[in-house]
Amino acid sequence: MIKVNPGELNRRVTVYKEDLSPDGGGGQMEKWSTKSGWKKVCDVWASIRPASEKAVAFAGQLKVEVTHTVLVRYTEAIKEKQAIDYQGRRLDIRTFRNLDEADQYLQLFCKERKR
Numbered sequence: 001m002i003k004v005n006p007g008e009l010n011r012r013v014t015v016y017k018e019d020l021s022p023d024g025g026g027g028q029m030e031k032w033s034t035k036s037g038w039k040k041v042c043d044v045w046a047s048i049r050p051a052s053e054k055a056v057a058f059a060g061q062l063k064v065e066v067t068h069t070v071l072v073r074y075t076e077a078i079k080e081k082q083a084i085d086y087q088g089r090r091l092d093i094r095t096f097r098n099l100d101e102a103d104q105y106l107q108l109f110c111k112e113r114k115r
Contacts, residue, residue, distance in 0.1 A: 002099050009045040014085045015093075017041050017077055032083075032090050032113070041082060042105065047071040048086060066094060071107040074098065078106060082111075 017084035031034035031037060051066045068091055070084060084091040099105045 001102075002105075004071065004099070004105050008047040009073065011046045011074075011086060013046045013048070014043050015082055016085060017079070017082045028093040033035045033088075035085075038083070042075060042077045044072045044075065044078075045082075046086075047066070048091075065111045066109045067091075068110045070110055072106050072108065074103045074106055076094050078108070084110060085107070091092060 016035065016038040018037060020037045048068055048070050050068055070091065071092055072078065078093070078096065080093055080095055082093045084093065090113040091108075092113055096106050096108045096110050099107055
């Protein structure tokens, strides 16, 4: 069983999902800086840590790059392909795991999107 110190969840972050609307020109538009094209999912307390190096995991043909791991309390609201806003920084959730399958904590594997 993995031990988690709840005091380590000391960063307040907001989770968003894409909610693209037509841009009037036949396409869709999203802009992270104003959250245009994004819908708030939830606010959570988190522990954010840089990955020890730019980790790359391979599963068949799928390549997942990870720059940060984020630990949060378990919630069914968080899914892959969502994004975390931490002080204006965008961390895209690539994948996650339910620690010990205990529905207590989620470990999110994220890639920071540079501006």
